[in-house]
Amino acid sequence: MSNVTHAVNASNDNIKHSAIISFRRAIASDKDFLLNLRKTSMEKHLNNAGIYLDDNAHLQRIDEFFADSHLILYKKRPVGLLKLGLFANKIHVRQFQLLPTFQGVGIGSKVLEVIKRKAQEKRLNITLNVLINNPAKQLYLRHDFVVISSNELEFQMHWQCQ
Numbered sequence: 001m002s003n004v005t006h007a008v009n010a011s012n013d014n015i016k017h018s019a020i021i022s023f024r025r026a027i028a029s030d031k032d033f034l035l036n037l038r039k040t041s042m043e044k045h046l047n048n049a050g051i052y053l054d055d056n057a058h059l060q061r062i063d064e065f066f067a068d069s070h071l072i073l074y075k076k077r078p079v080g081l082l083k084l085g086l087f088a089n090k091i092h093v094r095q096f097q098l099l100p101t102f103q104g105v106g107i108g109s110k111v112l113e114v115i116k117r118k119a120q121e122k123r124l125n126i127t128l129n130v131l132i133n134n135p136a137k138q139l140y141l142r143h144d145f146v147v148i149s150s151n152e153l154e155f156q157m158h159w160q161c162q
Helices: 028-048 055-063 107-122 136-142
Strands: 005-011 016-025 069-074 077-086 090-098 125-131 146-150 154-159
Touching: 016 107, 028 055, 028 069, 028 077, 028 090, 028 125, 069 107, 077 107, 090 107, 107 125, 107 136, 125 136, 136 154
Parallel strands: 090 125
Antiparallel strands: 005 016, 016 069, 069 077, 077 090, 125 154, 146 154
């Protein structure tokens, strides 16, 4: 995925022009960015779910499946993280985070389109989990993901390869 580049039309009060997103594999020196990303994009949702993490706990989550981590780049600048697990029968979105200032401008939709295209090429379904009160659920629903189950913390969602 590191050599993939896709155009996206981004527009909000701060971003009013055509944007290019790309991906590159995360490296150890990206961990400060990833910690900041995780805290700014996830901490509110985790706290709403009754989950309170310190920096060490966030870093453990960052380190989990680190080899699968790709930075999402906008104008060659890191704005997010995509961590995918590729299995024989599915692609699982382990983590998908965008800095709050880059949410709601089309970048998330473009990333999901890339994942769905990859899944179609491999004839695989996609699964992911999203915290109950995370508004990202609406993004997934717009992209034809369906809730297949839930627990007290999160929804398990599924996209069916056509």
